[in-house]
Amino acid sequence: MRGELYCPLCNYSRDPVPDPVHCPRCGVPLEFRRDLPGISPEDLRGRGIWRYAPFLPDVEPVTLGEGGTPLVESVRIGRELGVELLLKLEGANPTGSFKDRGASVLVSVLRGFGVGTVADDSSGNAAAALAAYAARAGMEAILYVPSHASPKKLAQIEAHGAELVRVPGPRSAAARAVREATGKGGLVYASHNESPYFIQGLKALAYELYEDMGYEVPDHVVVPLGGGGLFLGLYLGFRELMELGWIEREPRISAVQAEACAPIARAWELGEVAPVRVDPVSTVAEGVCIADPPRGREILRALRDNGGAAVAVEEGRIRRAQAELAEREGIYVEPTSAVVLPGLERLLRRGVVKGTETVVLLLTGSGLKGEPGS
Ligand SMILES: [Zn+2]
Known part of the structure; x- marks a missing residue:
């Protein structure tokens, strides 16, 4: 994949990797960038977010037709x-x-890296989106969700065959739990709040x-x-x-x-x-x-x-x-x-x-x- 990760505050940069990375100087999550192609709006083809593929990471899309909303x-x-x-x-x-837009690109990039299992913490919508796109990609997903999340969102996550971990306490408890699980290695933190x-x-x-x-x-x-x-x-x-x-x-x-x-x-x-x-x-x-x-x-x-x-x-x-x-x-x-x-x-x-x-x-x-x- 062409492009690089960079720090939005100090411009430190490095090669892309699957997990979110923090700037060694500023401590903030790195973002992704690639050179913008010199094309005009008339050159765009298709619909949904992948219509803008020339500006996205160049990977094979895992898509459900996200984007193109009214x-x-x-x-x-x-x-x-x-x-x-x-x-x-x-x-x-x-x-x-709207999380489908992000989940489509994130899961596409991670599949490109050869990742088999992803984990995230979410109040529900990002987890539901990741569960769906992971299912689409043939990947496993482990999702840490506050136990007070909407029951409909919990049902949606489970419907896609993802492993649902209900975490009691505030939203931050789910974030802590996923960090502990992914910190041990072997599991990619597909964080919708940190992934570039x-x-x-x-x-x-x-x-x-x-x-x-x-x-x-x-x-x-x-x-x-x-x-x-x-x-x-x-x-x-x-x-x-x-x-x-x-x-x-x-x-x-x-x-x-x-x-x-x-x-x-x-x-x-x-x-x-x-x-x-x-x-x-x-x-x-x-x-x-x-x-x-x-x-x-x-x-x-x-x-x-x-x-x-x-x-x-x-x-x-x-x-x-x-x-x-x-x-x-x-x-x-x-x-x-x-x-x-x-x-x-x-x-x-x-x-x-x-x-x-x-x-x-x-x-x-x-x-x-x-x-x-x-
Ligand atoms: Zn920095």
Whole structure:
């Protein structure tokens, strides 16, 4: 595979390997890069994320047709908020969440390396996606999931024949358990929060939005943020579109967390360069509850560079937003995805998003995914 791993903070680089690697100087997860081919949008072929294969790791794809999801206009909420609002329906991906984009590229790269068994920790959606793509690739998957994860997500993971390890306690306990298991060797840590390859699949979203909008980009994109892969993937993708000369200005990207667990939003408000230590309480937005995001410093730096913002939203407002999207727009999303609506309202109040702008809300997962269990 052509390309290299590099540190986003100090530019240390090395050859690609299957496991996530941390910068020996900065301690942050390394990212992947390859030379961008000199092609134009008219040269792209096929559909879904592999339409952007010239910009992805050059491996044989393990694919279920991920990507190519609908971008629809808001019929009511946008008008009331006074913005031109577009909704990207990531629940339309094969396993019901945007994680399929990352899982497809990650599993493809790992199969290329000859890896037979992968492990990850997840609140549910990334584990479900990895279980599906591992099954597709003929690989084994061991997935560490908090025991309070949505029962529907747990059933989905088991349906694909993955080994499901239910870990009692907070989300961080599952992360610790997988680190212990993979630290012994023989098992690759296919971390959706640390692997440089997962983000490559998420990056395709920037290219896709650009094509969805007729070779243009929105003024602002609003995303839920837990581990920050989606945010960083978009940031990376838009940067590449600039480098290719396909766009002349980068959209701003803002990130939304639940107040119950907001290490990045708190750090942003305080002007810190690293995530603030938080003691998370339970939230319906289980997918964005990551108390100590490994890429926190990279996220905060990208936010400063990009000009977006990070905000946190109240628990009660998340549930109401989920109902509003379902009743008034016909779109049923899981609670984690719904955080972007109150997030947008807050960004408008603060003047980060202006009333005349075109805004895309990334609706990350289907409502059929269910809700956290007990
Ligand atoms: Zn470094």
